[in-house]
Amino acid sequence: MADVTENVMEMEEDTQKGRFLTFSLGKENYGIEIKYVTEIIGIQAITEIPELPEYVKGIINLRGKIIPVMDVRLRFKKEPRAYNDRTCVIVIDIQDVSIGLIVDSVAEVLTIPDEGIVEPPKINRGFNNRYIKNIGKVGNDVMLLLDCEKLLTEDELEVISESV
Amino acid sequence: MQHKMILFYRKKSGVNKLSKLSHDPMMEMFIFETAQLLEQLEEIIINSEKSNSYSAHNINEIFRIMHTIKGSSAMMLYNNISTLAHSMEDLFFFLRETKPSSVNFSELTDLILKGADFIKTELVKIEEGMEANTDSGFLIDEISKFLADLKKANSSIQNCEKEEKSDSKEKQKYYIRSDKFADMSTTKAFKAVIHFEEDCKMENVRAFNVIHNIKDLVSHICYFPSNIIDDDETDEIIRKEGFKILFRADCDIDAIRETLMQTVFLKNLELAEIDNDEERIQLEKQQETANVYPTVHKAAENELEVEAQSQLRGQSMISVSVSKLDELMDLVGEMVIAEAMVVQNPDLKGLELNNFQKAARQLNKITSEMQHIVMSIRMVPLTATFHKMNRIVRDMCKKLGKDVQLKIIGAETEVDKNVIEHISDPLMHLVRNALDHGIEPPEDRQSKGKPQTGTITLEAKSAGSDVLVIVNDDGKGLCKEKLLDRARANGLLHKAEVDMSDREIYNLIFLPGFSTKDSISEFSGRGVGMDVVTKNIESVGGTVSVDSIPDKGTTITLKFPLTLAIIDGMNIKVGNSRYTIPTVSIIESFRPQKEAIITDPDGNEMIMVRGQCHPILRLHERYKVKTNITSLFDGIIIMVEQDSKTLCIFADELLGQQQVVVKALPEYVQRFKRIRGLAGCTLLGDGSISLILDIAGLIRV
Numbered sequence: 030m031a032d033v034t035e036n037v038m039e040m041e042e043d044t045q046k047g048r049f050l051t052f053s054l055g056k057e058n059y060g061i062e063i064k065y066v067t068e069i070i071g072i073q074a075i076t077e078i079p080e081l082p083e084y085v086k087g088i089i090n091l092r093g094k095i096i097p098v099m100d101v102r103l104r105f106k107k108e109p110r111a112y113n114d115r116t117c118v119i120v121i122d123i124q125d126v127s128i129g130l131i132v133d134s135v136a137e138v139l140t141i142p143d144e145g146i147v148e149p150p151k152i153n154r155g156f157n158n159r160y161i162k163n164i165g166k167v168g169n170d171v172m173l174l175l176d177c178e179k180l181l182t183e184d185e186l187e188v189i190s191e192s193v
Numbered sequence: 194m195q196h197k198m199i200l201f202y203r204k205k206s207g208v209n210k211l212s213k214l215s216h217d218p219m220m221e222m223f224i225f226e227t228a229q230l231l232e233q234l235e236e237i238i239i240n241s242e243k244s245n246s247y248s249a250h251n252i253n254e255i256f257r258i259m260h261t262i263k264g265s266s267a268m269m270l271y272n273n274i275s276t277l278a279h280s281m282e283d284l285f286f287f288l289r290e291t292k293p294s295s296v297n298f299s300e301l302t303d304l305i306l307k308g309a310d311f312i313k314t315e316l317v318k319i320e321e322g323m324e325a326n327t328d329s330g331f332l333i334d335e336i337s338k339f340l341a342d343l344k345k346a347n348s349s350i351q352n353c354e355k356e357e358k359s360d361s362k363e364k365q366k367y368y369i370r371s372d373k374f375a376d377m378s379t380t381k382a383f384k385a386v387i388h389f390e391e392d393c394k395m396e397n398v399r400a401f402n403v404i405h406n407i408k409d410l411v412s413h414i415c416y417f418p419s420n421i422i423d424d425d426e427t428d429e430i431i432r433k434e435g436f437k438i439l440f441r442a443d444c445d446i447d448a449i450r451e452t453l454m455q456t457v458f459l460k461n462l463e464l465a466e467i468d469n470d471e472e473r474i475q476l477e478k479q480q481e482t483a484n485v486y487p488t489v490h491k492a493a494e495n496e497l498e499v500e501a502q503s504q505l506r507g508q509s510m511i512s513v514s515v516s517k518l519d520e521l522m523d524l525v526g527e528m529v530i531a532e533a534m535v536v537q538n539p540d541l542k543g544l545e546l547n548n549f550q551k552a553a554r555q556l557n558k559i560t561s562e563m564q565h566i567v568m569s570i571r572m573v574p575l576t577a578t579f580h581k582m583n584r585i586v587r588d589m590c591k592k593l594g595k596d597v598q599l600k601i602i603g604a605e606t607e608v609d610k611n612v613i614e615h616i617s618d619p620l621m622h623l624v625r626n627a628l629d630h631g632i633e634p635p636e637d638r639q640s641k642g643k644p645q646t647g648t649i650t651l652e653a654k655s656a657g658s659d660v661l662v663i664v665n666d667d668g669k670g671l672c673k674e675k676l677l678d679r680a681r682a683n684g685l686l687h688k689a690e691v692d693m694s695d696r697e698i699y700n701l702i703f704l705p706g707f708s709t710k711d712s713i714s715e716f717s718g719r720g721v722g723m724d725v726v727t728k729n730i731e732s733v734g735g736t737v738s739v740d741s742i743p744d745k746g747t748t749i750t751l752k753f754p755l756t757l758a759i760i761d762g763m764n765i766k767v768g769n770s771r772y773t774i775p776t777v778s779i780i781e782s783f784r785p786q787k788e789a790i791i792t793d794p795d796g797n798e799m800i801m802v803r804g805q806c807h808p809i810l811r812l813h814e815r816y817k818v819k820t821n822i823t824s825l826f827d828g829i830i831i832m833v834e835q836d837s838k839t840l841c842i843f844a845d846e847l848l849g850q851q852q853v854v855v856k857a858l859p860e861y862v863q864r865f866k867r868i869r870g871l872a873g874c875t876l877l878g879d880g881s882i883s884l885i886l887d888i889a890g891l892i893r894v
Contacts, residue, residue, distance in 0.1 A: 076882035077770060078858070079816035080868045088859060088874065090882050093527045095874060097859045128861050181861065 048140050049165065051172060052119065052132040054102055055110075059132075060139065060165055060172040065121040069135055072116040089118070089129060096120065098129035104180070105160070123177050130180075139172070141165040146174065223269050224320055225512075230258045231309050231316075232577070238309075239583045242302045243598075247288065255305070256285040262312065271319070274312050277329040280336045281308050287340060295346055304339055306584075308332055383411070383446065385453060387436040388461040400427075400436045407452055411442035435461075515610070518571055525560075525567045526759070526854035530876045532560050533851070539879065564759065572607040572755075575653050575662070578617050579604040582624045582651060589628045596635050597628055597647040606653040608660050608755055615733045616662065616751065619726040623664040623749050624649060626723075631668030631747050641744060643667065655755065662751040671741040676701050699739045703727045734872065736836055736889065760855055762875070764848035764883055765831065767812045768820035771883040773853055773875055774833060774842070778888040782831040782847060790825060800830065800841055807832060810891060811843045815870070820845055835888045842891070851877070855885060869893075 049060035050069075070091070075098060077087040084103035088095050098118060103109060110133065118129040145166045162176035237254055241247045247255075263278035284304075288296070311332055318325040389399055404414060417437040418427040442449060450464050536553045579601050586599045608616075632638075632647035639645055650665040673695070680686045680701045688697070703723045727737050735753025754760070762773035783802075791799045791806070798809040809830070813820045822828045822845045831842045853875035857863070872887035 074881060076874070076884065077816075077818070078862060078868065078871070078884065079818075081862065081865055085862065085865070088862065088882055090876055090880055093530065093876065095856055095859055095876070095882060097861045126861050127859070 047142060048138055049172065049174065050119065050138050051136040052117070052134060053136060054105065054133050055107060058136065058170060058172050059101075060141070060174045061119065061121070061130075061177060062174070063138060065123055065177050067120045067122045067127065070118045070120065070129075071114070072112045072118060072131070086131065091120065091127075091129075094127070096127045096129055098131055099180075100131045102131070102133070121177055123181055126181065128181065139165075139167055141167060141172070141174075149173075220269070220319070223265055224316055227262055227265065227312065228316055230262055231313055234258050234309055235306070235584055236580055238302055238305055239587055242298065242587065245298060247296075247298065247301075249289070249292075252285055252289045256282060256289055259285060266312075271315065271325055273326060273329040274315055277308055277311060277332055277336075280333045280340075281305065284336055284340045284343075287343065293343055293346070296343065300339065304332075304336060308336070382439070382441050382467045383449065384463075384465055384467050385438045385440075385449075386463040387438070387453065387459065389431065389436070390460045391432070400431055403436065403453065404438070406455070407438075407440070407449065411440040411449065414438065414440045435463075439467075518567075522567055522571065525564050526856075528560055529564060529759070529852065529854055532556055533877070534880060537879070568609070568759070571610050573610050573613060574605045574607050575613065576604040578613055578620060579651050579653070581617070582620065585621060585624055586628060586649065589625065593629065594634065595628065595632055595647060596645055597632050597649055599624075600648055600650045602650065602652040603654050604651075606655055606660060608753075612660075612733050612753060612755075615729050616735075616753070619729045619751065620651075620662065620664070622723075622726050623751075624651070627664060627666035627668065627747065627749075631666035631670075633669050637669075656752075659752050660755055662753075663748060664751075665746060665748045667746040670743040670745055670747055671699055671702070671739070672743070673698050680704070696738075696740070699741055702739060703737060731889070734887075734889075738836070759852055760885075761850065762853045762883075762885065763831070763850050764853075764877065765812075765829075765842075765844040766846050766848050767816070767844050768818040770816070770818050771848065771877060771881060772812065772844070773883045773885045774831060775872075775885070775888065776850060778833045778835055780832045780834050780839070782829055785825050785830050787826065798825070802832070802841075805839075807839045807841045809841045809843055813843075813845075815891075822846075833888050833892075835892055838892050840888070840892045842886075853877075853883070853885070 045062075045064045048063040050063055050066050051058055051060045053059070073089045073091075075087040075089055078085070078097075081087075084100050086098050086100050086103075088097050100109070112131070115134040116131065117133075117135045118131055119135065120127060120129050146163045147166070149161050149164050160176055160179050161173050162179075163174040165172040165174050234255060237251050241251050259278045259282040263275050263282055266272075266274035266278060284301075287293075311327075311329055315325040315327060318327075387400070387403060400416070404416060407414070416439070418430045446464065446466060450462070453459075453462055453464060536557070541549070582601075583599055586597055589595070590597050627649050628647075632649070633641070633643075635645045638647065648667050650663070652661075652663040652665070654661050654663075676698050677686070677690055685701065685704050703726070730737050730751050730753060733753050735751060737749065737751055739747065739749050741747040761776040763776055763779055765772050765774060785800055789801045790809075791801065793799065798811075799806050800809055809825070811823075812818065813823065825843060828843055828845050829847055831844060831847075833840050833842060855873045856875055857873050858868075858871065862868075870887050870891040872885045872890070874882050874884050877883050
């Protein structure tokens with residue numbers, strides 16, 4: 030029995046491996062590992078919470094579950110943009126923490142083989158670089174593959190010290 | 194008993210994440226059962242130590258517990274535990290069978306508690322998936338040495354003084370009084386016959402009163418007719434033959450006569466000293482088989498009762514893991530919201546739907562009942578939490594050489610289990626503090642003319658939707674000068690000293706980094722104590738206050754809500770945001786008059802209401818919400834109160850009152866920092882989110 034479940038688990042892992050949900054912010058395309066993604070919803074009424082960093086827009090009610098939403102544009106210090114009907118919230122689940130990512134639009138789910146993934150260039154010390162785990166190549170396009178865990182955890186120290 | 198399980202499971206579920214080991218149901222059962230048995234054991238031992246004697250029932254009980262632990266731990270292959278339990282079992286087997294008369298109870302108690310602690314630490318190790326193989330040999334040696342000494346000491350006595358044995362047996366039965374009337378020979382035997390006035394009615398109740406009145410004066414009471422309490426027929430006998438009482442006392446006959454003469458409707462009293470109390474013994478034997486005067490055997494009876502109750506309860510109880518209860522609670526919360534969504538659906542506006550309204554009312558009834566039941570499932574009495582303190586008091590008394598008794602009142606008060614978890618530690622702290630800082634050493638107490646034994650009172654009671662837990666000691670009280678000195682030295686004073694009320698000075702102890710104890714002891718004095726207490730209590734929405742009278746003692750009152758999950762709230766609107774204010778803290782809401790508004794040079798706004806000046810807090814400014822209503826005269830002011838401090842909150846408008854399910858803010862948001870003034874959030878009927886205001890937090894800033 031245990032073996033069977035293990036096998037199933039492995040298979041699931043396999044089907045998720047190398048698959049990325051891609052979305053766009055302005056001109057760039059980003060990818061996010063599919064295993065983190067729970068669902069994609071349209072933009073919802075957001076309840077603002079005071080005293081939080083600008084990029085945490087507030088909380089939303091997802092079928093009774095209250096989850097915070099983060100504007101990825103603001104997170105990457107890009108120009109804010111008014112939300113429209115293309116705007117999506119990607120709900121991701123990392124280490125039992127759910128969070129919604131507000132993105133301009135969601136594109137598709139892609140399989141990027143290992144050989145299509147390269148490390149980001151080390152020279153570029155741009156601020157948003159640290160959230161980029163890898164760079165994926167799909168045909169002629171380039172995808173910036175996000176490091177979700179860093180997206181959630183990094184910067185916190187900064188924020189806390191600011192608020193103190 | 195159930196709450197123990199709940200707490201226990203809770204603890205374990207936390208551990209489960211760390212170790213896969215305790216997933217084994219057998220193991221889980223073993224740990225759970227053993228922990229429970231140990232808790233029982235501790236309670237029995239501490240109660241026995243208090244009365245300075247181990248009743249036969251208790252010895253049996255301890256024997257049984259040890260036997261069970263021995264068996265189950267051997268089955269789980271924990272040999273160190275099982276051998277230890279085995280040696281303790283041997284010890285109690287000896288006690289049970291031979292009933293030795295000279296037992297060093299305090300040593301015995303220490304020994305057993307040590308053993309219990311050993312098993313406890315081993316259990317923790319097992320729970321965390323570590324190897325539990327600490328050698329218990331040293332304890333076993335100690336126990337067998339104790340047992341050998343006991344055997345030696347008692348074998349001689351037993352053989353030559355059989356009489357004493359029977360005497361000690363008797364003493365055991367009357368152990369409530371045994372301390373007062375240690376020796377039968379120093380007391381004198383008396384016989385009294387009481388006749389009541391004719392037609393006074395209810396002779397049996399009056400007779401009972403007589404017994405009640407003298408029971409503190411005398412010992413070994415026997416009376417005839419014996420079953421006065423539950424047999425009304427005895428009226429007749431008393432009327433005819435009088436009420437016969439036989440007893441022993443070491444006081445003067447006149448003192449007893451005086452007490453007896455105070456009896457109402459007394460017609461005739463015969464009181465005489467008698468030489469041999471054979472009659473008494475005979476009567477006593479009779480009574481033993483018949484009904485017994487309740488206070489004499491109170492302890493034994495209570496125990497029986499408790500046991501009977503627990504047996505009865507045991508059959509109809511099941512243990513449920515807390516996570517399931519949490520889930521159920523969440524679901525019911527969802528349902529309450531869903532119900533509001535249906536009933537207050539905007540699509541229904543303006544429609545007249547009689548049948549719908551009827552059905553909706555029915556739904557409302559059912560949901561609120563269900564909510565009530567779920568809440569009550571999660572309510573557990575404070576008994577276990579309170580009784581844990583017995584052990585702490587005992588251990589500390591021994592170490593500090595103080596003599597303190599713990600009085601527990603209202604332990605049956607029920608609170609939500611989440612709340613219990615949060616108050617257990619603070620309570621421990623407070624009791625420790627009271628013992629360490631509050632209660633003076635016996636010599637000091639004597640010179641002050643106080644009873645040598647200090648008293649710490651632990652009291653719980655409910656007051657409306659709040660629970661009060663009061664920790665009181667009759668020690669030296671807080672020293673205002675010392676507090677001020679310390680606060681000054683640590684730079685914690687923010688106010689002119691002359692302006693501070695007694696209460697404010699006392700409350701200094703809750704500030705972080707404050708300790709008046711000059712030296713750090715094992716138990717307290719590190720200055721991390723009281724602010725942790727406050728923090729813990731505040732995290733469940735409670736408050737802490739302190740009051741003290743020099744040389745009379747200190748009282749610390751914890752006040753917290755019965756439950757955290759569902760509150761009555763008033764929804765208000767500011768711009769596009771909604772906020773919920775707990776209804777309990779609202780005093781009134783009103784539109785202000787122009788002349789009532791005062792602005793000080795710093796721009797702080799205040800309002801005069803009925804001669805009182807209250808500060809105004811503009812929510813939209815505080816939380817930087819965009820709104821069109823910025824003039825105080827367009828919106829509404831809600832006056833709230835917490836800890837006798839008031840605040841006027843300015844909002845756009847009131848939306849209405851509603852029961853709301855309190856939800857914590859998402860973890861991610863909380864990680865940034867604790868947002869002052871927000872207690873959580875909730876879902877409103879239309880699915881939108883409202884932020885629950887934490888009034889205490891708003892006022893403090």
